[in-house]
Amino acid sequence: MNDAVITLSCGAVRGLWRGEPGDPGSSAAFLGIPFAEPPVGERRFSDPVPVSPWEGVRDATAYGATAQRGDTGITLIPEPSVEGDSTLNVNVFTPRPGDADAALPVLVYIHGGGFTSGSPASPWYDGRAFNRDGVVTVSLSYRLGFDGFGEIDGAPSNRGVRDWLAALEWVQQHIRDFGGDPSRVTIAGQSAGGGAVLTLLGMPSAQHLFHAAWALSPALGDIAAPLARERSDRLADLAGVAATLEGFRSVSEERLLALQRDAAKVASRDPLAPLTGILRDGLPWGPVVDGDLLPGRRSRRFAPAWAQRRRSSSGPPTTSSR
Template sequence: MTAGRTANQTDPVAKTPHGTVRGRYEQGIAVFRGIPYGAPPFGPRRFLPPVPPESWSGVRDAGSFGPTAPKPPYSEAFAQYLSDPDIPGDDCLNLNVWTPEPGPGARLPVVVWFHGGALTRGSSAVPVYDGSSFARDGIVFVSLNHRLGVEGYGLFPDAPANAGLRDQLAALEWVREAIAGFGGDPDRVTLMGQSAGAISIGALVAAPRARGLFRRAVLQSGAPEAVDRDKVRRMVRRMAARLKVPATAEAFAAVDRELLLRTQAEVGRLSSPVLGGPAFGIVVDGDLVPRDPLQALLDGDAARDAGLLLGWTSDEYRLWLVPGGLVERVDRLGPVALAGAMARCHCGSEIPRGYRALHPDAGPAEIVGQMVTDHMLRRPLHRLADARPGTTYAYEFAWPSGRPGLGACHSLELGFVFDSGDAPDSVRLAGDDPPRALAAEMHGAWVRFARTGDPGWRAWDAGHPVRIFGDGPARTAAGPRDAELALWDAEPAVPHQTPAPQPLPARSLRGTELRSVVRRLRRAATDRAR
């Protein structure tokens, strides 16, 4: 469907549960930005669950993006690839709507987008996330902001956990109640997110309180997980020690917001997706997240009828290791880096040996990167697909960036899913002249999934079909990652024709020595982005 509005038409108006909003027509699409779904989460509401915004009289202007959640900027190394606009203001619990048919009656399918950024960065205002291409194709597209970092995922004895995830639930409840007024069908909602956004969706798909708020879900480069509570506590305690305040919500609420952000950034510098470390994340809280989300989904006691589209990129790790030259440093460290990866993945030496056997020409950085990617991403997504055959679809994004060294890295697929590859922010990551045909294929598959639940290839079954989006037309491959993932479930059986793997260090690193290795690698990987 293509919207037929004209640019000079009267501004669109829609009703929400809290008042009327006026948007803008942009190339025939009605766009509403900065609509509050929750009250500002500061002052007496800081670190507490969200509450509805105050209602307003008259018509509220919704022509500009609302404030973004407090967050530190990306490091210089990452800022050359990733955009992260910062819009000041307290009213950060807001969302945006792109629709081809504003007003009740259209009953169009709805996509709700959850941004990435390791739950510490990102927002709905990132230019790549423009929803106009989805609205152009008959989808009502919603994107949202929520609390990040310590504001959204700090763990305190005097405040409920997972405030940021509770924000996301509140936004979905807003969609359920309000989206018909924007032309959407509240019974045809697809959740869609990448990286931390996909992790959030995994928790919501598994959450009993979110049932009935969506029909399908897309998880791009992020698997359902619950972070160990002590990992989050360590972040809070380290921040408290630097700030010289108690590790409580009451004490943190009294700290200047900018100082809190700087402290969070300093404490988080030694955390890395590749090598772990203390970090903010979703935790089991006995309420919104009653148990580990992945296990709940594997056991089949959560959202059994929800269709899933799951996937990853071929070289996820390159966005984590290429900026700042960490690939070269990991390659120089060699066996030390492999030992660090073993600690990160909680595995023995048979795993890196197996990867070396399967990829004899790969250097240490590639082996480390693919090991960690499989451990934290591909393996849990495979397990999830195995538990839900017939209604689950899998993909791999394999087109390499035109930027040196990035390959098919984490986040690269976004410009293709959103069909926004020509946007300057997409070019920063993909390079000049990304293939338009690939964008049309990927975006079309995501649109079909939101409409019908079928993206256009065979659903997951015992043959492990994976749609490969790379150079040339998309194709379906049978189990392209099965050999690597089998290493995690049994001792590897190395084919006789495969060259023998290089030996690992003669003695294994243990205890304090291994922890020292991991600390050295984390220092080299400071300020990584997930």
């Protein structure tokens, strides 16, 4: 395989050509490019912080760290976990790296996994097939479970949603360097990823980041703030800490991951209670109606979001990019 090197405003990256450059069907993969600083230490439970520029050429030939840890054993889709701190990264697959004039349509894929698992490093999300049809493809990572969506006093809400926004902003800033057109971005996802698409579709503040959307079997709606707070308080009790930023930062990621499922359990002897709870309240962890980033339930957010979209275009968006 041949190296593919392109220079972004934040620094140069080295990817890999699959096939010979210029041959029909060949494409390049740039893996694990950070769109934000690692969410660890003082940055844990904070807004995503834009990545600092780097010197030299950054290797982008292997998948970056994933927010998913270990073998979850709960999915038929191969979604490997990758160790490391720099979990906020994107993978870009393109047939025209470095061609800023190519203006190819772009597909940005958000993985599923119930907002608690899933990995952008899955071979199922490799964009090679889309590249053959002239579509630049991006898969992105985001914080999962309590780290991404738990309610914490002193911390911004919906950190996983803010990660999606930061990744989409990165696409707007850099996708031309990969041969993509930032005005022709389609966001897509399945299950929780489809729920993420619907959340973004109903956010007026996100409308400038994409022109079309595709949600496949999307997850159920947003979580009410009181319920999210109740689950966070329960998690703090299980961990033996105060339900504050300092309290949760004092607990290791591994321990919170081990406890977060118990914190969201429905207290009932009814074997159907977990399913009933999901149908009524949504998934245990996920986007929260916080009155800020998500001011209301998803259905109530669609009208102002679509009104904004219609004002900024000559007609409703379409998933057709060619």
